[in-house]
Amino acid sequence: MVLDPFARMYELQKMTQEFFRDNGAADSAALPNNPDVVAVFKENVLLMIKEVAEVLDEVDFKKHRKDDNSKAINKYRIREELIDVMKYWFNLCILLDIKPDELFITFEYKTDKVIERYEREFLDAKV
Numbered sequence: 001m002v003l004d005p006f007a008r009m010y011e012l013q014k015m016t017q018e019f020f021r022d023n024g025a026a027d028s029a030a031l032p033n034n035p036d037v038v039a040v041f042k043e044n045v046l047l048m049i050k051e052v053a054e055v056l057d058e059v060d061f062k063k064h065r066k067d068d069n070s071k072a073i074n075k076y077r078i079r080e081e082l083i084d085v086m087k088y089w090f091n092l093c094i095l096l097d098i099k100p101d102e103l104f105i106t107f108e109y110k111t112d113k114v115i116e117r118y119e120r121e122f123l124d125a126k127v
Contacts, residue, residue, distance in 0.1 A: 007100040013090040030091035041095055048088035055081040 014031075021029035034040050058078045060071055093103065 010090055010100045013087055014094050017094060030095040032095060032097040037095060044088050044091045048085055051081060051084040051088060
């Protein structure tokens, strides 16, 4: 069976967490059977927030400052930081045993809700 890229990334991250657990990092491994699921969940959320901030560090975002050292967008570095964010996001899913197919179904559902809300709040209001 060939996994789609998203499912493969999920499985690779799960294998990484199993590696950590099997090599002494059991208290930080994001796996569903971790006895300290709440603490590990919170830790991964905080780590993910830190990685999101690192994405922002890769672009100039302080529009109120003029800086001679303005950065050109480096897609490779941003891609690496986004992968770091995604790895922690996968950890959250793994920790709660949320599978890729469940994520996809929920993604479709949420997308429909967002479009319906936009149509109701903005497009219907114009009529």
